Amino acid sequence: MVAALLFVPSLPLLSPGALMAPLIQEERLQRLKHRMKIYFDASRPDHQDALRALWSATYPGQELHGLISEQWKEMGWQGRDPSTDFRGAGFISLENLLFFAKTFSTSFQRLLNKQGGKRATWEYPFAVAGVNITFMIMQMLDLDSSKPRTFVRAVFIQMLSENEWAFDLLYCVAFMVMDKQWLEKNATYMEFNDVLKSTRAQLERELLMNEVLRIEDMPSYGLLY
Ligand SMILES: *[C@@H]1O[C@H](CO)[C@@H](O)[C@H](O)[C@H]1NC(C)=O
Numbered sequence: 001m002v003a004a005l006l007f008v009p010s011l012p013l014l015s016p017g018a019l020m021a022p023l024i025q026e027e028r029l030q031r032l033k034h035r036m037k038i039y040f041d042a043s044r045p046d047h048q049d050a051l052r053a054l055w056s057a058t059y060p061g062q063e064l065h066g067l068i069s070e071q072w073k074e075m076g077w078q079g080r081d082p083s084t085d086f087r088g089a090g091f092i093s094l095e096n097l098l099f100f101a102k103t104f105s106t107s108f109q110r111l112l113n114k115q116g117g118k119r120a121t122w123e124y125p126f127a128v129a130g131v132n133i134t135f136m137i138m139q140m141l142d143l144d145s146s147k148p149r150t151f152v153r154a155v156f157i158q159m160l161s162e163n164e165w166a167f168d169l170l171y172c173v174a175f176m177v178m179d180k181q182w183l184e185k186n187a188t189y190m191e192f193n194d195v196l197k198s199t200r201a202q203l204e205r206e207l208l209m210n211e212v213l214r215i216e217d218m219p220s221y222g223l224l225y
């Protein structure tokens with residue numbers, strides 16, 4: 001593991017075209033860190049558009065009556081105004097949900113409608129769980145720390161330089177892992193935090209596997225199909 005990590009940075013020197021790699025890596029990292037700091041601002045037209053886009057990606061063909069509406073509760077928001085739930089993780093948690101809905105719509109719908117397995121009486125609220133997952137991944141990756149403290153962070157930054165969407169993909173994998181563990185544990189909402197913790201542990205294990213160089217290589221990536 002250590003050897004592999006130490007070798008990767010020297011590879012770009014082998015080909016002149018690859019000399020750009022560290023620059024791209026830095027640029028993508030800065031862009032992602034910036035995304036993580038954006039608060040949801042209900043007065044911004046682009047944020048309003050994103051919220052409307054989330055609705056139509058989640059419930060195609062169903063009309064949304066307003067950015068504040070009872071309808072949002074159906075998706076698993078705590079109240080009529082999803083923006084209060086975004087406070088935990090910011091605008092990126094909306095982007096993550098939207099990415100999931102658009103990129104893996106079948107899996108997204110399956111989780112939204114709680115279609116897999118034997119479901120608990122006390123289910124987790126889908127959308128709020130999504131915000132919690134964004135927050136958990138941000139903590140796990142610890143991208144803002146000035147001193148790199150974990151291998152998981154280093155591995156992820158390498159993946160990000162290969163794929164700009166690495167964070168969003170990791171989010172989708174995390175959601176699938178969380179739902180799977182939820183079912184395996186016959187969990188109730190009281191146990192949501194425990195499930196989130198064991199989801200994080202599973203993601204960390206998979207990210208540190210030798211053969212995992214991209215999000216797509218993670219064993220749990222297969223859950224999305
Ligand atoms: C999950 O997110 C909701 C909404 O942002 C928040 O109220 C709650 O405290 C979060 N829970 C955890 C475990 O992060």
Ligand SMILES: *[C@@H]1O[C@H](CO)[C@@H](O)[C@H](O)[C@H]1NC(C)=O
Pocket residue numbers: 118184185186
């Ligand atoms: C969950 O419930 C099923 C049957 O409903 C049972 O077979 C299984 O052992 C339970 N799992 C746990 C972890 O309690």
